[in-house]
Amino acid sequence: MRGIMIQGTASDVGKSMICTAFCRILSDKGFEVAPFKSQNMSNNSYVTVLGEEIGRAQGVQAEAARILATVDMNPILLKPESGMKSQVILFGKKIETMDGMDYRAQFYEKGLAAIDHALANLKKNFTHLVIEGAGSPAEVNLNDRELVNMTVAKRADVPVILVADIERGGVFASIVGTLTLIPEKERVKGLIINKFRGDVQLFEEGIRFLELYTGIPVLGVIPYMDSHEIEQEDSLGVEAVQRLSSVKGGIELVICRHPYISNFTDVEPFLSEPDITVRWAETVEKIGQPDILLLPGTKSTIADLRYWKEQGLGTKLSELHGNTWIVGLCGGFQMFAETLTDPQGHDGTAVENEEGFSMIPTMRVDFEKQKNVQRHRGTVKFADVEVEVSGYEIHHGKVTGSDYPLMHYGDMGEGYFHNRLLGTHLHGFFRDLHCRTAFLAPIRKQKNLSTPSPEAVKDPFDRWAEHVKSHLDWQKVTEIMGTDQ
Secondary structure: OOOEEEEEEEOOOHHHHHHHHHHHHHHOOOEEEEEEEEHHHHHHHOOOOOOOOEHHHHHHHHHHHOOOOHHHHHOEEEEEOOOEEEEEEEEEEEEEEEEEEHHHHHHHHHHHHHHHHHHHHHHOOOEEEEEEEEOOOOOOOOHHHHOOHHHHHHOOOOOOEEEHHHHOOHHHHHHHHHHHHHHHHEEEEEEEEEEEEEOOHHHHHHHHHHHHHHHHOEEEEEEEOOOOOOOOHHHHHHHHHHHHHOOOEEEEEEEEOOOOOOOHHHHHHHOOOOEEEEEEEHHHHHHHOOEEEOOEEEHHHHHHHHHHHHOOHHHHHHHEOOOOEEEOOOOOOOEEEEEEOOOOOOOOOEEEEEEOOOOEEEEEEEEEEEEEEEEEOOOOOOOEEEEEEEEEEEEEEEEEOOOOOOOOOOOOOEEEEEEEEEOOOOOOOOHHHHHHHHHHHHHHEEEOOOOOOHHHHHHHHHHHHHHHHHHHOHHHHHHHHOOOO
C-alpha cells in the first residue's frame, strides 16, 4: 500500500486539514484512498454507519475521500473525562476508563496490535493511505512507548511530511528542533509551511535556508484561509465561527455558548450561507432579538441547563417564542423538556427531577447508562418542501412525550417541530444544503432576502483541496508517495 503520513511540529498546526485536502485530491485522481489515525483524543466524536465512535477528523477525512468511515480508520479513540482520566474507545466501543499512567503502562501492546490489525484491514480495500500523526513526534519523554507518530510510520512503512504553523512564530526553530529530536528522521521527505499570511515571496529566503540546513525540500507554503467551512475537531475553531461571519442586513443567528459545549461543528454549515451573521452569546443579555437562537450540544445537559436557568434564559425563551426561530440540538433540545431525570449521574450530575425550560410541556428526558449511538436517514418537511436528511445521534438521554416530530424515518419520529420551535438529537442536521435552504426559506422571505444559487455554495472539500494543491509542488508529493499521478 502506498501512502503518506502528515506529522506536525506541534498540536493544531493543521495536520487534520492537510490530510483532508490530500484525501480529496487523491480521490479526485481516482485513487482508492482512506484516512488513518492510530490514536485520537477528542470528545467531539464521529459515528459510523454501524453506530461506532471514531475521531471526528477521520470521519470528515473519509467524507473528503468520498468513502464511508469505519473503525479501522481510527482504531483507538480517547475521550477525556474529569480527574485526568479518559474513556478508551477501541474499534468504536468503550472498553474502560484509564488515567494516563495506567494507559501508558498497560495499553501499549494492545495498542500496537490494534494498529496492525486496522492497517491490515485497510490494505485489503484501499490502494493509498493518508495518515495523520498527533501532537509532535519530538516528545522525547514519550517516544519509547508512543502509538501515534514514527511508530505508525514505521509499521505502515510510509514516508513522512512535517507540517509547521508559521502563524505561531518560531517556525525555523520548531522545524529544526523537531528534526533534531525525532527518531527515524530519515523518513521525513518533505516540509510544509502552513497558515502563512502576507506575500509568499517574502519567505523565499526562508525556504532556501530550510532546504539548505535540513536537506529536505519545502513542498509548499499554504496561505491562511479564513473560511474553509470544514468541520473541525476541537473547540479551537469556536472563535473562528463568529470572526468569519458578518453580514449587514442578513439573518442573525445567535448561538448560546454553553460552559460545556460540544459538537459545535453542527453550526458551521451556516458559514457557507452568504446572508447569515453568526454570533455567540455567553449570557442572556447578549442574546438580543435574533432571527434564530440556537442551543447546541453539550457534554453535560443538566449542568449547562442550570447555568442558563440561573441567568433567566427560560424567561428569554418565552419572550422570543413565536417570533424568533428557536433551535435545540442534542443536549440543547433536551433542555426544552419539562423534566429531566438522572438519578445515577450518567449525564455527569445525579438528580432525581430537574425542571427544564418546559418549551415542550409534555416532554421528559431520562438519562440511562446505555448511550444511544446510531445513524439515521429520514425526511423533514418545512412548509410545503419535503427534504431528505441524514446524521447521527450520540447521547444518553431518552426523550418521551415529544409531540410534533421533526423527522420521520420509517414508522418512527424524532425531534420536535412546531410554531418556530425545532429540536433534534441529529448531529449534522444542517449540513445538507437542501435541508438548510428549506429551513431558511421562510426567514429569508420575511426579511426580503433572495435564496442564494446552489453554485454560490461550493463544496468546502473541493475549495480547500484546490487551495492546498495550488500552493504545493504536487508532482514532488506524488514522487514521495511513489504514486504515478
